[in-house]
Amino acid sequence: MTDSTAGRPAASRIVTCPHCGGDSVYAPSNAFRPFCSERCKHMDLGAWASENFRVASEAPPDDQPFGDARLQ
Numbered sequence: 325m326t327d328s329t330a331g332r333p334a335a336s337r338i339v340t341c342p343h344c345g346g347d348s349v350y351a352p353s354n355a356f357r358p359f360c361s362e363r364c365k366h367m368d369l370g371a372w373a374s375e376n377f378r379v380a381s382e383a384p385p386d387d388q389p390f391g392d393a394r395l396q
């Protein structure tokens with residue numbers, strides 16, 4: 325009998341992935357939260373970064389694991 329899931333405030337909860345709208349586990353085990361996967365995180369980050377880069381790059385993000393595509 326495992327009845328300990330109810331009444332426990334969110335060690336892991338499900339949120340909506342901002343990129344694909346699917347379920348995403350919002351917990352330390354999900355390194356890509358609030359995204360559901362690495363792919364969604366990178367795609368969203370890529371879109372955001374290129375847009376930001378076009379408008380104004382005041383504060384470049386410093387948590388990109390890969391080199392970005394700054395070829396200038």
Ligand SMILES: [Zn+2]
Nearest residue numbers: 341344360364
């Ligand atoms: Zn997703």
